[in-house]
Amino acid sequence: MDPKRLDHKLDCKACGTIQMDIPDNATEHISIHCTSCGGYLGEWENFRTIFTSRPATLRPST
Ligand SMILES: [Zn+2]
Numbered sequence: 001m002d003p004k005r006l007d008h009k010l011d012c013k014a015c016g017t018i019q020m021d022i023p024d025n026a027t028e029h030i031s032i033h034c035t036s037c038g039g040y041l042g043e044w045e046n047f048r049t050i051f052t053s054r055p056a057t058l059r060p061s062t
Contacts, residue, residue, distance in 0.1 A: 010050060014039035020047070 011018045012034040019035035028045040041047070 010047065012036060012039055012041060 010020075015034060015037040017034065017036045020041060021033045021035045022044070023030060026044045026048075028043065028048070030044045032041045032044050032047060033039065034041055
């Protein structure tokens with residue numbers, strides 16, 4: 001699995017950052033929004049498995 005491919009999948013298509021606003025009580029069908037610009041990223045269901053396998057991508061240094 002290519003890490004860069006995953007990072008690209010996670011980033012915000014509007015501003016290019018990887019900062020998600022994830023509620024504590026996240027469920028599969030909640031909407032995930034970009035913390036930076038507030039853009040809609042998709043449903044939590046689509047990201048959950050990615051975060052489970054690569055938690056380090058949550059807080060990139062750049
Ligand atoms: Zn954004």
